[in-house]
Amino acid sequence: MQTxxxxxxxxxGCIVSDCFDYESAAKFFNRYKGRCPNLESLYHSDAMxxxxxxxxxxxxxxxxxxxxxxxxxxxxxxxxxxxLGLAQTRATGSVSTDRAYSxxxxxxxxxxxxxxxxxxxxxxxxxxxxxxxxxxYVLQPARLPDLYRQFGRGFDSVVRARAAAAVQxxxxxxxxxxxxxxxxxxxxxxxxxxxxxxxxxxxxxxGASTASVSPGSLQAALDAANVTDAATRxxxxxxYSLRDARxxxxx
Numbered sequence: 001m002q003t004x005x006x007x008x009x010x011x012x013g014c015i016v017s018d019c020f021d022y023e024s025a026a027k028f029f030n031r032y033k034g035r036c037p038n039l040e041s042l043y044h045s046d047a048m049x050x051x052x053x054x055x056x057x058x059x060x061x062x063x064x065x066x067x068x069x070x071x072x073x074x075x076x077x078x079x080x081x082x083x084l085g086l087a088q089t090r091a092t093g094s095v096s097t098d099r100a101y102s103x104x105x106x107x108x109x110x111x112x113x114x115x116x117x118x119x120x121x122x123x124x125x126x127x128x129x130x131x132x133x134x135x136x137y138v139l140q141p142a143r144l145p146d147l148y149r150q151f152g153r154g155f156d157s158v159v160r161a162r163a164a165a166a167v168q169x170x171x172x173x174x175x176x177x178x179x180x181x182x183x184x185x186x187x188x189x190x191x192x193x194x195x196x197x198x199x200x201x202x203x204x205x206x207g208a209s210t211a212s213v214s215p216g217s218l219q220a221a222l223d224a225a226n227v228t229d230a231a232t233r234x235x236x237x238x239x240y241s242l243r244d245a246r247x248x249x250x251x
Contacts, residue, residue: 075107075108075109075110076105076106076107076108077105077106077108077112077113077114078104078105078106079101079102079103079104079106079114079116080103081103081119081231082118082119082120082231083103083114083116083117083118083119084100084101084102084116084117084118084119084139084141084144085100085101085102085114085115085116085117086099086100086101086114086115086117086144086145086148087099087101087108087112087113087114087115088112088113088114088115089111089112090111090112090113091111095115095148097145097146097148097149098145099145100141100142100144100145101114102119102141103119115148117139117144117147117148118139119138119139119141119229119231119232120138120231120232121136121137121138121202121203121232121236122136122137122138122156122159123135123136124136124137124156124159124160124163126160126163126164128163128164128165128167128168129167129168129170131167131170131181131185131206132206133167133182133185133189133204133205133206134204134205135163135186135189135201135203135204135205136201136202136203136204136236137159137193137199137200137201137202138199138200138202138227138229138232139155139198139199140198140199140200141229143198144198146198147197147198147199150198151197155197155198155199158197159193159197159199162192162193162196162197163189163192163193163201165192166188166189166191166192166193167185167188167189169188170184170185170188178206181206182204182205182206185204185206186201186204189201189204200227202227202236203236
């Protein structure tokens, strides 16, 4: 403590503030405030500095809490049951192919969102080589990065084109019944489409038919096509029951 002796030997110089706790300083101030003109301003200055520090700490803590409340929810992105996704940077639009995401809430950070693909079955109806047919395909979640790297958003047109080419290349089946034609068309479409475009083709119809398969046969067909997603299976079962058409899936 630095001191200057004033009247009556009482300290009238500057007092180093950290030599006192506030209680002792208050007692000292009340006792000698009339004899030391500098003491009152010094005491109030230290008290003011302490209050400012406390307000600053409270303010910073409040801002940090608000940022946490705002940014934490923004760091999570959500996919509904009908969606698949790849991580996409918001600022640049670049898409990461490191990992595919399915239904649920995922931590991506505030700078990223999802580049979304359909997880539900996609319907294609077209005619090739005089044969009208409808098939359904689903994306393979594990191969989603490969699909994006090769086709981007244009995968649907590729699937359609390859399916049509497969049917065009079929040899005419003379005397074959409807079921045999459907089996041949489905097998050809699967061979041309599935491995090349990273999708699965579990259902194919040749127009409407009064024949149908039993529920057990339908389940076996979906199993053979490796359709494991519950929502997709339900969707395909509903489509089949509504169309009441014959199903063939190559095991």
